[in-house]
Amino acid sequence: MEKKEGKWKGDKDVIIMDLPGIYSLSPYTLEEVVARNYLIEERPDAILNIVDGSNLERNLYLTTQLTELGIPVVVAINMMDVVAKNGDMIQTERLAKELGCPVYSISALKGTGIQEAAQAVVAAAAKHATVPQHSFAPSVEEALSDILAKLPNNIPQELKRFYAIKCFERDEKIPIALRTAPGIEEIIANTEKELDDDSESIITNERYTYIGQIIQHCYQKKNKGGLTTSDKIDQIVTNRWLALPIFAIVMYIVYYISVTTIGTYVTDWTNDGLFGDGFYLFGNGRAAYEEANEAYTLETQKIDAFLAEATAEGIDISTAESDPIAFAAEAAQVTASVTITAEDESTQILPVTIQDYEIALQAEEPAVEDFGTWIPGIPVIVGNVLEKLQVADWLQGLILDGIIGGVGAVLGFVPQMLVLFIFLAFLEGCGYMARIAFIMDRIFRKFGLSGKSFIPMLIGTGCGVPGVMASRTIENDRDRKMTIMTTTFIPCGAKLPIIALIAGALFSGASWVAPSAYFVGIAAIIISGIILKKTKMFAGDPAPFVMELPAYHLPTIGSILRSMWERGSSFIKKAGTIILLSTIVIWFLSNFGFTENGFGMVDDLSNGLLANIGSAVAWIFAPLGWGEWQSAVAAVTGLVAKENVVGTFGVLFGFAEVAEDGMEYWATLSAFFTPAAAYSFLVFNLLCAPCSAAIGAIKREMNSAKWTWFAIGYQTLFAYLVSFCVYQIGSVISGDVGFGFGTILAILIICGGIYMMIRPEQKQKVLQAKVTA
Amino acid sequence: MGTYIVGGILVILILAIIRKLYKDKKSGKGCGGNCAGCKGNCPH
Known part of the structure; x- marks a missing residue:
């Protein structure tokens, strides 16, 4: 409003x-x-x-x-x-x-x-x-x-x-x-x-x-x-039985295009091209480069496979570079193999002899510039400038990894958001958005939310940032605030690797884990809606759902673009101010700490202040079943970006680079967590305060530091209590621990939650208006 | 020398951002015209 x-x-x-x-x-x-x-x-x-x-x-x-x-x-x-x-x-x-x-x-x-x-x-x-x-x-x-x-x-x-x-x-x-x-x-x-x-x-x-x-x-x-034309359309679009299926189809198309196809394409281009290594102008040359790079990768695989096989056969490969002729003579009988997987998933095994090895050694890595007009990414350009100016490594790290990396990661969401906002502006402009709110209002009203709250939550499954921002279509202040507070409970794309990690490492890839994460998110929204609605802040008769259903009409391109820009530009502006400052602070906390030589830059992030903070707060998570400092640090870095959780475990467990689902350290993790503790960790990371970008969006939309702290405080407390109950009850059920004080406390928390849901509503907080005569 | 130049530019940038945020907040522009923040009592 x-x-x-x-x-x-x-x-x-x-x-x-x-x-x-x-x-x-x-x-x-x-x-x-x-x-x-x-x-x-x-x-x-x-x-x-x-x-x-x-x-x-x-x-x-x-x-x-x-x-x-x-x-x-x-x-x-x-x-x-x-x-x-x-x-x-x-x-x-x-x-x-x-x-x-x-x-x-x-x-x-x-x-x-x-x-x-x-x-x-x-x-x-x-x-x-x-x-x-x-x-x-x-x-x-x-x-x-x-x-x-x-x-x-x-x-x-x-x-x-x-x-x-x-x-x-x-x-x-x-x-x-x-x-x-x-x-x-x-x-x-x-x-x-x-x-x-x-x-x-x-x-x-x-x-x-x-x-x-x-x-x-x-x-x-x-x-x-x-009946007017609009009335006739409404007879179908808001029909008792057809409304929801039509709405599902429309939303699927919006979501598919803005998040999965065009949105992903432009976001990938922003992250990997503009804020990555670089990109080909109009994409010309990319296909040729990828083909050449694939061929080069195959040659390097042949070299690795041949050297591995030679080592296995007891040949000293240290002479491979210093005395290639002697090495060739010694490894003349070695035959290794490389497995190639085609696009159709079919595999082919290629033998690698000493001749193939020697040919592979001649292969040169393709240069991106040779295949088209290559535009280097911002980090590359800035990095080159900093190198030329002989800027100290720590300052280069701050600018490249901290500022450009951090702000770039946030700006990477912008194209996806702009595409989404175009669709939202069109749906608003043509009059359908008003109908969606009308359709969903009857369902959402039952647990204290507005019909308009559904759209942010739907968008939040892709990313919490545009999800929170989409809440601005809700005019009613109470409904909007409650929607902002609950939207990020829905697992976003960045939380999927955490789900995959826990499901793979602790539950043998059980198929119920991922759906259960969405169930937990939806349940958290419903429970929070009911509980919050009964507090003084959100209590009272629901604001009358007065919404004009305008006649359907085609909006102009100008109005759609203007609406998109009004919504998106403020986020860009924010990325250049608050988010930029935040990334500097986070980089500093991650990369500086106390070493043997006193306070300074650390080589290992686990020695940084952020890691120290994680260690200092680890005891807080002990009742949740994961009081080790590594888990605490992983959860803390998740506040920067949820994708960090998997990567942080990788670093702390000694794996420099890990796959998205962290499968390299599944075995280590399975010894680290009990199943109940692992699910508690998953639930906490799903429900606690979102990443810094989403917190920034909450701050922007709440427009109040007090409300922002309240929102993330509520989310974190809610996550803590739910995770506590999951661990304490889950441990008793799985037989890891016996019935004890923790179990009684968990039961009391559940009873308290049920009471908060069924207790009578508190008195409505009256809207204050200053009218003077 | 490069470190001092780039570091100086960065410090100026950070100070400029902080100054802008402070000025916006002081002048009430921090609300961006969003009446939810001040219930419409701001001068905008």
Whole structure:
């Protein structure tokens, strides 16, 4: 929920404030509070009220309230292209007369009428305030007059009617002095008795009666009572049975293209090309290079295989380089073999004789520059410059491994996010996103989340960063915060290697481990939703799900690209500031520490400050079954990037390079963990605070350090408690330990969790609004 | 010498970032116009 400020291109002195989209000035939502505060306190020179022409009746409700604020109002009826397409007609001149303010027809999509409306509102700013043309039923007007007479004199004249109506509605957000003025409650009660309705409903009905009359005079519907094209599409898209399958297909396509295909391609290019070794301009030459490199790799394999076989046959290979003729004579009878695996997985065994070995020795490593226009990556270019400047190794390490590596890894997500944001902008622009939220709301509401929360979670399965960022489509503050806090519980792509490691090393690759990780993530979201909803911070009646289902229409390319850039650019900006500073700190902590010669750069990362921190906090994880410092360090480095967990174990177990699933050290790990401890480690890493990039996204979206700490604190505490229960209960079930204090504590935690889920809701925290007279 | 030049540039860059973050926060731009942060009470 945002309000944005800009300047009108036609006159730089004109400042435009775009307030959140609202339906009324009744402060039920934060959007309405923000908009109302601004209008009452800041008193803009004029209001441009943009209403949806395809849904005029509902939108004019706000217009009737705006005309009561004593500010010049200009109404711009948007989506007139859709109105015309439907064959409907709005008489703007008649409408202007009825409302008492200028009315203009515009189409934001086609760009028509916008300048005229903007000029009109600038002109209106110099004129008198709009005077509301409507009056309520005589008894209501009489009550309002009586209330007006009792209002304090310090209220500006132009706002008196507004406050009188708000007093009549018993609006809790107006100053208490107004609400409790003597005699007002009696006036309201009498009118309610007379009209047999509550005061708020009386005003609402009065407004809609007035709007109904306007519509009757000014709006000619071609297909009265019939279904529009949008209605017909909605009959299928929001159908009780078809809605979910259609939604699943749409989301699969979005996810497949943005994360799996195009997104992955551009992200790989960013990570491996732009922030890696480099890339071929337009890809020309890559295929030829890969072919040549493959041939060269085969030759090196032949050399390795031949030398290995010679060693096995007792030949001293140390002479291979110093005295190749003698070595050739000695190894003349040796025949090794190399296995080649083709693309179709078929294998071929090639014999390697001394002749093949000697030919292989002649092979030259292909140079990337020989196959096309090779553009070196940023680390290569910067590295060369630093080398030429003879910059110290530690500073080169900081710039290349720390800053460029760290910021590059984060920026690597940007292309994927931009592709995703294009799709999201299209779905939003065409009107389908509103339908998705509508479809999912009924399900998600049951455990305290909004229908709009589903999209971030879906995206979060690929990467938590765009997942968290996608939460900004949720306008309601409480729902958005809760979604941000729970989205990263879903295992992202970077957590998959951890799942593969634990499944392979401790559970013999059991097929249930990976699905169980997703089950744990979904269960964590549901449980957290229910528990958080019952706390004071998130408690209360669910915010009414008011969402306009706009008519389907094709958005313009410009609007899609603008939306994509608005969402993506802030992340890029953040990468250049907060994330850059973070990478420097993390690099320093990883690479510096106390050695025999005092404080300085360490050769082995396990001696660095980060490793020391891991060692210092290892005891905290002992109740979870993995209190060894290596596990703690692996979990800590996972906060930098979840991919680090597998690699860190590799380094700490003495493997310089490991496969993605760390299969080289499965045997070591299986002796290191019990199955219960391993699953506890897996659960903790799945549910605890996400990687630094995702934490950065949480900070950006929460826009509050306090809320960011609360979110990652909650996630980590939740992960700790769940992992504790998994280890303690799991160890008893597997027979590793007997029933003891830990088991009792775990049972108590589970009971406490169940209580938190079934206890009555806490009192709603009332939205605060500052309205002064 | 190269170490001092590059190190100096890096220090200036870091200080500039910190200064910008501090200034943005002080002027209220830190919220980026996102009203969720201050309930609409900021001057923007």
